[in-house]
Amino acid sequence: MKKHLIIAAGALAASLSFSAFADTATYQFDPSHTYPSFEADHFGGLSVWRGKFDKSSGTVTLDRAAKTGTVDVTTDIASIHTGSAKLDEHLQTAEFFDAAKFPQANYKGTIKFDGDKPVSVVGNLTLHGVTKPLTLKIDSFKCMPHPMLKREVCGVDAVGEFSRDDFGLDYGKQYGFKMKTKLLITAEAVKQQ
Numbered sequence: 001m002k003k004h005l006i007i008a009a010g011a012l013a014a015s016l017s018f019s020a021f022a023d024t025a026t027y028q029f030d031p032s033h034t035y036p037s038f039e040a041d042h043f044g045g046l047s048v049w050r051g052k053f054d055k056s057s058g059t060v061t062l063d064r065a066a067k068t069g070t071v072d073v074t075t076d077i078a079s080i081h082t083g084s085a086k087l088d089e090h091l092q093t094a095e096f097f098d099a100a101k102f103p104q105a106n107y108k109g110t111i112k113f114d115g116d117k118p119v120s121v122v123g124n125l126t127l128h129g130v131t132k133p134l135t136l137k138i139d140s141f142k143c144m145p146h147p148m149l150k151r152e153v154c155g156v157d158a159v160g161e162f163s164r165d166d167f168g169l170d171y172g173k174q175y176g177f178k179m180k181t182k183l184l185i186t187a188e189a190v191k192q193q
Helices: 002-022 085-093
Strands: 025-029 035-042 049-053 057-065 068-076 104-114 115-128 130-145 152-163 178-189
Touching: 025 152, 049 085, 057 178, 068 115, 104 130, 115 152, 130 178
Parallel strands: none
Antiparallel strands: 025 057, 025 178, 035 049, 035 178, 057 068, 068 104, 104 115, 115 130, 130 152, 152 178
C-alpha cells in the first residue's frame, strides 16, 4: 500500500509540474507590428520631437494561470525614424546614440498582473551602454486567434518615462532641452508552437 501511495504521489507531482510548464507560452515579437517610439523635448518646450525605431525583435513568455511573464526585446538603434533624414543621421552620431559603438538597446522585464490582466512590466533598459530600471505601464492588452496565421497573437500598448541624461544622452541640455523622454510601445507577438 505504501509503495502504491508513493508512486501515486510521484505521478501527481510529475503531472502538476508538467501542467505548470505546459501553461507557459512563448510569443515572438512580430517585427512588422512592433514599434518602440519616443517623445522628447526640443529647446525647453518649444516643440516635441517624435520618432520610432523600425527594427525590434524578441520574445514574451506568458503564463496566465500563474499570472507571470517576461519580456526580452532588442531594438536596432540605426533603425531610428523621425521623418527627417538629417535628424536621423545626427541621432546616430557620437553626439547622441552613437549607433556605431552602441548598435542596440535592450529591455528585459517581468510582467505584473492585477487579477487576470497584465498591468505593467518591471525591468531594466540598456541604452547607450548604460542599464537602468524602467517600468512600463500597460494601457491595453489583448490576445486573439490571428485570422491569417492561425495562431494566437497578443497586442500591447505600453508607456514609460525616463531621463535620457541618466543614459549619457545629454545632447541639447546646454540649450535648455528637457531630459525627460516618453517611451511609447506598440507591439504584437505571435505564439510559437
